[in-house]
Every structure is written in C-alpha cells, then in structure tokens.
Amino acid sequence: AQSVTQLGSHVSVSEGALVLLRCNYSSSVPPYLFWYVQYPNQGLQLLLKYTTGATLVKGINGFEAEFKKSETSFHLTKPSAHMSDAAEYFCAVGTQGGSEKLVFGKGTKLTVNP
Amino acid sequence: ETGVTQTPRHLVMGMTNKKSLKCEQHLGHNAMYWYKQSAKKPLELMFVYNFKEQTENNSVPSRFSPECPNSSHLFLHLHTLQPEDSALYLCASSQASSARNQETQYFGPGTRLLVL
Numbered sequence: 001a002q003s004v005t006q007l008g009s010h011v012s013v014s015e016g017a018l019v020l021l022r023c024n025y026s027s028s029v030p031p032y033l034f035w036y037v038q039y040p041n042q043g044l045q046l047l048l049k050y051t052t053g054a055t056l057v058k059g060i061n062g063f064e065a066e067f068k069k070s071e072t073s074f075h076l077t078k079p080s081a082h083m084s085d086a087a088e089y090f091c092a093v094g095t096q097g098g099s100e101k102l103v104f105g106k107g108t109k110l111t112v113n114p
Numbered sequence: 115e116t117g118v119t120q121t122p123r124h125l126v127m128g129m130t131n132k133k134s135l136k137c138e139q140h141l142g143h144n145a146m147y148w149y150k151q152s153a154k155k156p157l158e159l160m161f162v163y164n165f166k167e168q169t170e171n172n173s174v175p176s177r178f179s180p181e182c183p184n185s186s187h188l189f190l191h192l193h194t195l196q197p198e199d200s201a202l203y204l205c206a207s208s209q210a211s212s213a214r215n216q217e218t219q220y221f222g223p224g225t226r227l228l229v230l
Contacts, residue, residue, distance in 0.1 A: 043221035104157040
C-alpha cells in the first residue's frame with residue numbers, strides 16, 4: 001500500500017525566502033506523485049505532478065519538485081516566496097494498477113511573513 | 115475556476131435530518147469522487163464512481179449514501195449523521211483510463227458540513 005509523509009505541519013518563511021516543503025512516499029511500484037495547494041475556503045488545485053520521465057517537474061506559480069527515487073522523496077520548492085503563496089499544500093501518491101485512487105499526506109500549512 | 119461545482123457551500127444539520135450534497139463537473143470527465151477533509155487528518159477518499167459505476171467504497175458508514183445518475187453529477191445523501199461527521203466534503207473528477215496513467219483529479223470548492 002502507498003503512503004505519504006509530509007514533514008512539518010506548519011512552515012513559516014519570510015517573503016522572498018526559499019520555500020521548501022518536504023514529502024516522502026512509500027510505494028511498492030513506481031509512483032505517480034502530485035502536489036496540490038488549497039487556499040482558504042477553496043478546494044484543492046493541482047500545482048504539479050510527476051508521472052514518468054524528467055525527475056524535475058515544474059508547476060504553476062513558480063513551484064517545482066524533484067523526484068528522488070533513492071530518497072523516496074518529492075520535495076516542493078520555490079526560490080522566492082510571495083505573500084500569495086500562503087496556503088496549505090498537500091502531497092499525494094497515485095496507487096498502482098491504473099486505479100484512480102490517490103493517497104494524500106496530512107498537509108503543510110505555509111505562512112509567509114512580510 | 116476548476117470546472118467542478120458543489121452545492122451547498124455550507125450546511126448545518128441536526129442528527130435526525132436528511133440532506134444531500136450535490137456535485138457537478140463541466141469537464142467531460144468520466145470518474146467522480148467524494149472525499150472527507152477533517153482537521154488534522156489526511157484527506158480521506160470515500161467513494162469513487164467510474165462511468166457511473168461505483169468502484170470504491172472506502173468502508174464508509176451507511177449513513178452516507180452516494181448517487182451518480184450520470185457522469186456529470188454526483189450526490190452524497192446524508193441521514194442520521196453524527197457530530198464527528200462534521201468536515202469539509204470535497205468532490206473531484208478525472209478522466210480515468212484503462213492505462214496505468216494516473217490522471218489528474220480536479221476538485222470542487224467543497225461543502226462545509228456542521229452536524230449538531
């Protein structure tokens with residue numbers, strides 16, 4: 001069975017600083033990995049996803065994530081935080097066999113300080 | 115705009131009430147999902163419908179009853195809920211395929227449910 005661990009339920013950065021949100025996964029088969037963002041009172045919006053191919057994935061709003069099989073990680077980064085990045089971020093792993101199921105992490109709430 | 119709408123956005127109900135949540139997707143997808151999002155817990159998958167057929171029931175209590183009349187609409191019928199059922203209920207849709215490609219799920223804004 002797949003699982004996802006997001007290290008740190010809260011992360012606080014200053015505006016303009018590097019954003020690093022950590023995600024580690026467990027999967028018995030090659031995973032498909034996703035990052036979603038949830039703004040207050042809204043649903044989840046896809047930031048980026050990794051399926052196959054290039055391990056560095058670029059998403060919307062300047063975010064990117066790198067798939068590292070040896071470390072079973074898929075950390076999300078952004079070089080320079082903006083106030084509008086304040087939200088909750090969820091990492092998710094796709095299950096094997098073509099199932100539509102996604103397993104989500106508990107989420108990391110990002111605060112951006114002026 | 116995600117193309118997935120949910121109504122109502124907020125709902126307060128007593129434990130003896132019957133209510134329904136509605137989800138509609140305008141993306142031409144063939145799979146739809148209900149998730150429960152509670153504070154401090156991971157997003158929990160409740161039900162999956164693929165081409166209107168239920169393919170997943172993740173051990174959800176029978177007081178939650180899904181209905182998928184067509185590939186664009188999904189309902190969650192609620193009956194005799196408990197206070198611990200208070201949560202944000204999210205609907206999602208995707209273009210499921212028989213290949214092993216994990217298709218992106220698109221989410222609605224959710225219904226914030228409070229059970230008194």
